[in-house]
Amino acid sequence: AVAAMTGAELARLDARSIFPQWPEPASVPTLAEVLDVIAGVESMELEIKTDRPDRLRRVAERVLAAIAQYGIADRVTVTSFDPVALEAVARLAPEQRLGFIAKFETTDDLATAVRLGARRCAIPIKTGTQARVQEAHAAGMDVTGWQGNTREAIETLLDWGVDCITSDYPSLARAVLSEVRALS
Numbered sequence: 610a611v612a613a614m615t616g617a618e619l620a621r622l623d624a625r626s627i628f629p630q631w632p633e634p635a636s637v638p639t640l641a642e643v644l645d646v647i648a649g650v651e652s653m654e655l656e657i658k659t660d661r662p663d664r665l666r667r668v669a670e671r672v673l674a675a676i677a678q679y680g681i682a683d684r685v686t687v688t689s690f691d692p693v694a695l696e697a698v699a700r701l702a703p704e705q706r707l708g709f710i711a712k713f714e715t716t717d718d719l720a721t722a723v724r725l726g727a728r729r730c731a732i733p734i735k736t737g738t739q740a741r742v743q744e745a746h747a748a749g750m751d752v753t754g755w756q757g758n759t760r761e762a763i764e765t766l767l768d769w770g771v772d773c774i775t776s777d778y779p780s781l782a783r784a785v786l787s788e789v790r791a792l793s
């Protein structure tokens with residue numbers, strides 16, 4: 610379990626296990642190491658993974674401290690599958706933008722997002738639909754579509770009208786988005 614490991618132990622891991630074609634070791638970076646590289650981007654999502662409530666409060670504090678340190682609060686949406694994580698962030702920083710990640714198979718997940726005060730929903734291609742994207746937009750939320758890991762998935766998510774896409778293959782996603790923009 611990640612929670613049982615130290616930061617140094619995590620840093621020694623190699624994340625290539627699901628990407629065997631990746632040419633070089635891919636260690637697990639700290640949030641600060643990631644922000645050192647991407648702090649200048651226009652918009653980003655930082656996901657807090659599901660965990661025990663006591664740990665989620667501590668993680669929320671640390672994520673918000675990093676956001677403040679880098680001065681990026683206005684460009685970050687803190688996301689999670691875990692309502693407790695988002696509630697902790699909202700208590701500590703009521704102005705911080707939140708995003709709720711769920712299956713969105715029914716309108717119950719949208720109701721949870723509204724209750725949490727989320728301004729973004731992350732709707733998966735496997736269980737979401739264009740109708741769910743439209744419902745989220747009607748509720749005043751942006752929508753992230755995930756996972757855009759193939760050309761077909763990215764094109765489907767774009768057809769659904771999502772506002773952004775997450776992908777394990779950002780180079781592919783950027784290429785497809787560039788082609789779509791060129792055709793527009």
